[in-house]
Amino acid sequence: MNTSITIDSINELGIVAEQLLGFANGERFFVFEGDMAAGKTTFIKSLCQALGITDVVSSPTFSIVNEYESPAGPVYHFDFYRLKNLQEAFDIGYEEYFYSGNYCLVEWPQKVAELLPDRYIKVAISITGNEQRHFDLERIGA
Numbered sequence: 001m002n003t004s005i006t007i008d009s010i011n012e013l014g015i016v017a018e019q020l021l022g023f024a025n026g027e028r029f030f031v032f033e034g035d036m037a038a039g040k041t042t043f044i045k046s047l048c049q050a051l052g053i054t055d056v057v058s059s060p061t062f063s064i065v066n067e068y069e070s071p072a073g074p075v076y077h078f079d080f081y082r083l084k085n086l087q088e089a090f091d092i093g094y095e096e097y098f099y100s101g102n103y104c105l106v107e108w109p110q111k112v113a114e115l116l117p118d119r120y121i122k123v124a125i126s127i128t129g130n131e132q133r134h135f136d137l138e139r140i141g142a
Contacts, residue, residue: 003137010039010131013046021050023137024121028102031109031116034125039133040107043125044077051075051103059107064092075103080111089115117141 003023005016024030030047032040045057052071060066060079068075076097083089089112098104098117109116119141126134 001139005135005137006128007133007135008129008131010042010133013039013043014050016043016135017047017050020047020121020123020135020137027119027121027139029098029104029106029117029120030123031106031120032123032125033109035127038125038127040125041079043123043133043135044105044107047105048075048077064088065097070103073102074100075105076100078104078106080106080108083108083111086112086115 003019005019007013007016020030032044034040041059048057048068048070053068053075055068057068057077058066060077061081064078064080064083066077068077078097080089094112094115098115106112106116119139122138122140124136124138128134
């Protein structure tokens, strides 16, 4: 089952975040795909807000992973854009994060495709206008 959502303004990202959590139905592993500047991190900020996170949410481009505290426990936010090879993912102990049962939000998942779990929610974001965005939500392996 897939779902598509189109918004006219980034002010509607909170609504999409709520719809994504409903679509996920308890799934806690999400991958975010989209071109550079499509709004992956901006959307993840809205998703974190929907998860009750009050920490500052920022791109983990240089640290690879940021951890935020939510009422449901830790949330791990990954940005693999600068990953040079899979060994770097092993070096940060990706398995402890990916298989923790906590929320994992992964930007640039194609860089670690063979390390992804069997089940996750894929969120593909595309720019369709100045502030317009289109979201394709897909269950993988479910």
